[in-house]
Amino acid sequence: MTLITALARLLIFPGLVFAMPAAWFFLWVERKSVALMQERVGPPFMQPFFDFVKLLGKETPPRTGIGGMLMRAWPLIAVSAAAGAVGLLPVLPSSGGFQGDLILLLALLELPSVCIIAAGFSSRSIFAEIGSAREAALSVSYNIVFLLAIVSIAASQHTFRLEALAALPATPLLWLGVAAILVCLPAKLHINPFSLPNAEQEIYAGPMTEYAGAELAMWELAHGLEWVAGVGLVATLVAPHVHAVWIAACIFIAISFAVVLLLSVLAAATARLAIDSSVRFYWQCTLIFAVLAISSAILMRFWS
């Protein structure tokens, strides 16, 4: 991957120029579909964009006794990590890549949640600390399933290259992995039934309680980009391999939209689980997926 293609992927498609409107669109789809299921009209189309612009124009009130630089740095790190993760997705055919970019993608996908934990603790608010502790407990539980799913798909192909995984034909192991990723996405995106870390109203706003203005806008953007990256990962794994660039982009967007709808329906239909139930759920999932994924990965290696 040359420098120019890397920059083009990071900044244009599927990077920031595409991902920012997509993030706002996905956030709108989530809110709108919840509203429609509750027989409401719901927010207007431009709502997440207006929220973002309005937050950019708000003041940041003085926070006494808090490391200001650190508080300001976390949302920026989260946004850049999420944008980098989106940029790494092999959406277009033969768009380049490098050996091991899967590992980089997994690290970048994990970084926003590490930032959330750190931000909650550095804001020194009791509610933020509870939110961060929950996020940490949840992230330890769901990440094992998530990593296991991706690593078993990669191990069956003897590669850590995203492009090779995107071109993978549909095998039972791939579908198993995609199912495991889909189970983890609600926790990764903090939506119901795993919306514990930011638990609106229950612990005020979770780790974001002390954030205001432009910093909060950056968190909203990071959240939206996480949506694009998480959903896009599923879309690249599921999408059939085509050579035409435009068709590949359209298929990517259509599958992403379908996954967003699926997750929104799940969020609207469920209530928030308690932390012990969520953690137990993910550890039980881990056990099942561990046995299934590793055994099928070993079998596939023998066959191939």
Place this chain on the structure above:
Amino acid sequence: MKLWRRLMCTARRRSPWLFHMNSGSCNGCDIEIVAALSPRYDAEQLGVLLQGSPRHADILCVTGPVTRKAVGAVKTVYDQVPGPKAVIAIGSCPATTNVFIDSRTLEGPLDKHVPVDVYVPGCPPRPDAIIQGVAKAAEILAKRGNNPQNAEPVVTFVGEVQP
């Protein structure tokens, strides 16, 4: 620059986030605020969201006659809302202290302590009146902007009862 200012104006008008503060209310107005956000009245059409943290809010909705215990909390929460901000007094209690007038346990009405922009009188006010009040407050926010000269309260009455 002018375009950005117009965009900001529109964004402020179309995305009012509320923080709900009870300063000793009987819960009547609080129930009506929740009703305004519920599927039947659906305030989210106007971009209204109820926020958990005052740091995220644009509009402070105060109910209750401001009891002695609540004065400090009202002032603290008002200071925690980042500017530009607006305050709505929901119900007759924060506006006039209502039937509790002259009580020794009260420090009300609300405008003795924080500047109030919109009054929504009623005991309790209807959810449609509350939504109208929020829409008015959002317009005030859009006009106010970051200009400190515009920080003077713009007193507006909405709902059935007119002064």
